[in-house]
Amino acid sequence: MSALAPFPGTAFFHKGQRSPVISAMGKRLVAEGCGKYREGPGPVWTEVDQQSYAAWQRKLKFAGADANGIPGKTSWDRFRVPKAPAAPTPAASGGRVASPVPGKGVTTAYRKKGPHWSLGYHTxxxxxxxxxxxCVAVRSGSIVRSGNDGSFGLFLVLRVGGFDFWYCHLSERTVTRGSVKAGDKIGEVGSTGNAxxxxxxxxxxxxxxxxxxDVNPTW
Ligand SMILES: [Zn+2]
Known part of the structure; x- marks a missing residue:
């Protein structure tokens, strides 16, 4: 599947708007199992497009105003570039890990709002x-970037298909470049940078x- 048009802005999506972008969006919503169309998606923005898009936002675990059916940049970007299937490696077939920090769960959620985050929400x-x-690779992939940043501290970037997973505030980096398998240790938790x-x-x-x-981290 090819990528859809870049995000045209929230104001683009209003009743009566007619565009090939809207038909392409509808087809993708159907492919994602979110389409609520009785007669198939069309080029004009309707209430049904909004209901279908809201289903997509809920699929991303958005809630409240973030799941009102009006596309925003975050949900659109997640939507317009389909996640590439992972390369069929032995680790990917059976080695998907439960957490990037084995045994630990999320303590501060994605998209939590707050004034101390530079974008007003947690990215x-x-x-x-x-x-x-x-810290372990959540999927088999490749470490494509590693560095030291004022905000993120010591960080690593694991690329899997069409997405990057950023590991930040590390105290140690075990791997700084190249292929890794799901579950491989790539670094250690720390509080470097702004933490x-x-x-x-x-x-x-x-x-x-x-x-x-950023998009909602899933793997
Ligand atoms: Zn954080």
């Missing part, structure tokens, strides 16, 4: 854990996407 999911706790205590900030973006192109 990833946090996993609080003691310094030195292992108040040891945790992994785990963020997902379309491959190569900059800060603010």
């Amino acid at each position: 990833g999911a946090d996993y609080a854990a003691p310094k030195g706790a292992p 108040t205590g040891p945790h992994l900030h785990f963020e997902e973006r379309p491959a190569g996407g900059g800060f603010g192109s």
Whole structure:
């Protein structure tokens, strides 16, 4: 499947708007199992498009105003670039891990709102854990970037298909480049950069996407 048009802005999606972008969106919603169309999607924005898009937002686990059926950039970007199937490696077939920090769950959710985040919301999911706790590759892929940033501290970027997973605030990087398998240790939890205590900030973006192109981390 090819990518849809870049996000045209929230104001684009209003009653009576007619565009090939809207038919392409409808077809993709149907492919995602979110289409509520009785006669198939068309080029004019209707209430049914809005209901269908709301189903997509809920599928991304958005809620409240984030699931009102009017496309926003985050849900659109997640939608317009389909997630590429992972390369069929032995690890990918049986090795999908439960957490990027084994044994730990999310302690600060993705998209939580707050004034101390530069975009007004949390761009990833946090996993609080003691310094030195292992961080593992959530899927088989490749470490394509690694560095030290004022905000994210020591970080690694794991690319899987068309998406990047960012591991931030690390105390150690075990792997800084190249192929890894699901479950391989790639670093250790820390509090480098702008962090108040040891945790992994785990963020997902379309491959190569900059800060603010985040999507709900799933793997
Ligand atoms: Zn965070």
